[in-house]
Amino acid sequence: MKSFFDWIDHRTGSKKLLHEVLFENVPGGARWRYAWGSTLVFCFSIQVVTGLFLWLAYSPSSQTAWESVYYIQHVMWGGWFLRGLHHFTAQAMTVLLALHLMQVVIDGAYKAPREVNFWTGVLLLLLVLALSLTGYLLPWDQKGYWATRVATGIAGITPMIGPAVERLVVGANDYGHHTLTRFFALHAGIIPGGIIAFIVAHVYLFRRHGLTAKLPKKAPDSPFWPDQVFRDAVVCLAVLIVILFFNFRSHGADLDAPADPSEPYPARPEWYFLFLFQMLKLPVFKGSMEVVGAIVVPTVVMVVLVAMPYLGNSKQGHRFNLGFLWAMLGVMASLTYLAMNEDRNDPGFQADVRAAKWEAERVITLAGEGIPTTGAITLLRNDPLTQGPKIFARNCASCHRYDGHDGLGGQPKDKISASDLKGFGSREWLTGLFDPEKIAGPLYWGGTEHAEGKMAKFVKEDVPEFNAEQKEKLRQGLIALSAEAGLKAQAALDKRDAALIAEGQKELKGSTINCADCHKFHGDGDDTGPDLTGWGSREWLTAFISDASHERFYGEKNDRMPAFGTDKMLTEREIGLVADWLRGEWYVPKSRAE
Amino acid sequence: MHQPHVPPPPDRRNFLTKAASIVIGGALAVVAPVAGLFVLLDPLRRKSQAGTFVKVGSLSSLPAGGAAQKFQVLETKTDVWNVTPNEPVGAVYLQRVGEGKVRALNAKCPHAGCFVNFKPGDAMHYHCPCHNSSFGMDGKILNPNSPSPRALDELPVELRGTEIWVRFQNFRAGVKDREPV
Incomplete structure (x- = not known):
């Protein structure tokens, strides 16, 4: 064994190198405060390793980025842990960078002859921030998409070169494949390459000038190994434990719904950029002053940082530097607090966050059955449970309600003036319609002309006079009519009551309960009222929404219900989605279906 | 002390x-x-996909006299996260072997996975253009210096009326025994 190491040493000089690495002199002995630099190297190495493994499964394009991250996060073995480790270590790095910078300035380690080393450190700080900015977009989820749009938008307001810079970063007129390939190349190749080069330079210069001892020295000088190495290792372990704590607590990093330029999203940058976001909301940076907040202020801060080694040569200058950094930290902390506080106390924002979270969970449920090649966004766009309420809120809720709200839980400004459609097609809904107390009430036809019509009159005046036999036949008729809808939620009931339904169908055509006086049902009956054949079924409902004035339905007696299809207010697809949603037809995973 | x-x-x-x-x-x-x-x-955790019978063609489209005809196999293709119905997942050669009997051979060469060609004519056979393996109409290796470790992979066939259904499956190339992939 010894001869093997001797051979290696003879060929490579490994012993001398190892000696140099381990026996660097630590003036004044090992101290905990010297560990920050090592924690950063440690975090960066975690990022390189986890990043390379993530790369093995990541696919940068607008139809595959979210999908591959979904697969890593939700299907692959330990994928959530790997991705979470990458995510939370990135956050740890930002915090550690701030601590390292503070410690360097407090200890005066940036003064001559260490200026260049300080500058390489400032560059490293910028590169790491650039890493986190580019990494944020890669999952191509709503969160990263909208937050990064804000960032590239800010680049776009730079005077003169802004628009060109924005175009070059985005890679096209708008976000798409090339935005991802560019961000990925930056994130996984160019920026890390730069970081490695500057870390080498940074460590080389650090070794050249030696460690800046915190005065007064507490102990005699000692070599780096083992006392300082031990301290560094313990601090790194503490950092790792914190990272693992956050990773386990939130089961890895979030993955929002796939990026969708047509869906609103409560965009916020990652927490360590929140202060910038909040600063730009300050009234002084309104309008044309935005460029000052977004570009001039950060540039000035960077100039002060770069000038710090010169300023620090005098006692006052050093004090100024310290004061400046503390003040900056204070301002950043306050702005971050303000931003978080504003969001916490904004119910609208909170509701948007909840909606976004719901959509993220929904698309992950849908993706479990496989994703079409057009991308996971198609899953959400074709999902009645996701789109139905939105279409309803936009187009139906000014008159109708769904369980008392607009479908999304909100309250439209207009009062309810047409029926509440929660449970439309079900036996309960129909039973309510045939309740003399309810038919002309707000939940049914109270707000419409139909409240004065023949049907309402029949329910209010004739039905209460029905004898027991008629009442029973009406009950059967309603069960049969509800069965026409073929609701998924009622499938078991309909199957159980097949005999009853057959009886009811006869009654709907017969003369005992008078339906056929006005309504057609499977070819029999008068057609003054809407045709009840297939009432509430998908076909019936989509045709009704398309044109309620059609003679099959209300004809001339239609009261304000727009012809959404005939007048091209909604597409066939949208009408189908809202009809499916009202009928409770959407994908339910098998495990939860029982 | x-x-x-x-x-x-x-x-x-x-x-x-x-x-x-x-x-x-x-x-x-x-x-x-x-x-x-x-x-x-x-x-390594993912199981190999067991083939299911899929319809690949009809009897009437098969030439008489035992000549082979190439057919695309359309199946629901699962590619990591993508699931796509009716995607071409491979090809088979079908040939009549007697009254109401059809043989199906996977068109992939068992040596290195190249696509084998059908050579019509008097001495009908299959030929792999990559390393010059020849296979008989029953799939067996013809030339002694063929690098192929086994015959062409025959696949189970079911006739449903005039429809030909094949249980399509790929097998590992380069090994003697058939191992589904």
């Missing part, structure tokens, strides 16, 4: 510090690679 309390000699203290540094350092170094290895090895 009275032993005065003295601090441990520096060597011993040094040893503990060194040992602790190495242990902690090892723990730090291991977390990220192990997490990555799990993800890297994930494909």
Whole structure:
């Protein structure tokens, strides 16, 4: 064994190198405060390793980025842990960078002859921030998409070169494949390459000038190994434990719904950029002053940082530097607090966050059955449970309600003036319609002309006079009519009551309960009222929404219900989605279906 | 015997510090690679897809006289996260072998996975253009110097009326036994 190491040493000089690495002199002995630099190297190495493994499964394009991250996060073995480790270590790095910078300035380690080393450190700080900015977009989820749009938008307001810079970063007129390939190349190749080069330079210069001892020295000088190495290792372990704590607590990093330029999203940058976001909301940076907040202020801060080694040569200058950094930290902390506080106390924002979270969970449920090649966004766009309420809120809720709200839980400004459609097609809904107390009430036809019509009159005046036999036949008729809808939620009931339904169908055509006086049902009956054949079924409902004035339905007696299809207010697809949603037809995973 | 309390000699203290540094350092170094290895090895967990019968063509489209005809196989294709119905997943050669009987051979060469060609004519056979393997109409290896470890892979066929249904499956190339992939 010894001869093997001797051979290696003879060929490579490994012993001398190892000696140099381990026996660097630590003036004044090992101290905990010297560990920050090592924690950063440690975090960066975690990022390189986890990043390379993530790369093995990541696919940068607008139809595959979210999908591959979904697969890593939700299907692959330990994928959530790997991705979470990458995510939370990135956050740890930002915090550690701030601590390292503070410690360097407090200890005066940036003064001559260490200026260049300080500058390489400032560059490293910028590169790491650039890493986190580019990494944020890669999952191509709503969160990263909208937050990064804000960032590239800010680049776009730079005077003169802004628009060109924005175009070059985005890679096209708008976000798409090339935005991802560019961000990925930056994130996984160019920026890390730069970081490695500057870390080498940074460590080389650090070794050249030696460690800046915190005065007064507490102990005699000692070599780096083992006392300082031990301290560094313990601090790194503490950092790792914190990272693992956050990773386990939130089961890895979030993955929002796939990026969708047509869906609103409560965009916020990652927490360590929140202060910038909040600063730009300050009234002084309104309008044309935005460029000052977004570009001039950060540039000035960077100039002060770069000038710090010169300023620090005098006692006052050093004090100024310290004061400046503390003040900056204070301002950043306050702005971050303000931003978080504003969001916490904004119910609208909170509701948007909840909606976004719901959509993220929904698309992950849908993706479990496989994703079409057009991308996971198609899953959400074709999902009645996701789109139905939105279409309803936009187009139906000014008159109708769904369980008392607009479908999304909100309250439209207009009062309810047409029926509440929660449970439309079900036996309960129909039973309510045939309740003399309810038919002309707000939940049914109270707000419409139909409240004065023949049907309402029949329910209010004739039905209460029905004898027991008629009442029973009406009950059967309603069960049969509800069965026409073929609701998924009622499938078991309909199957159980097949005999009853057959009886009811006869009654709907017969003369005992008078339906056929006005309504057609499977070819029999008068057609003054809407045709009840297939009432509430998908076909019936989509045709009704398309044109309620059609003679099959209300004809001339239609009261304000727009012809959404005939007048091209909604597409066939949208009408189908809202009809499916009202009928409770959407994908339910098998495990939860029982 | 009275032993005065003295601090441990520096060597011993040094040893503990060194040992602790190495242990902690090892723990730090291991977390990220192990997490990555799990993800890297994930494909080993995925089971090979058992073939199901799919319709590939009809009897009437098969030439008489035992000549082979190539057919695309359309199946629901699962490609990691994508699931696509009716995707071409491979090809088979179908040939009549007697009244109401059809033989199906996977068009992939068992040697290295190249697409084999059907050579019509008097001496009908299959030929792989990559390494010059020849296979008989029953799929058996014809030329003695063929590098192929086994005959062409025959697939189960079902006739449903005039429709030809085949249980399509790919097998590992380069090995003697048929192992589904």
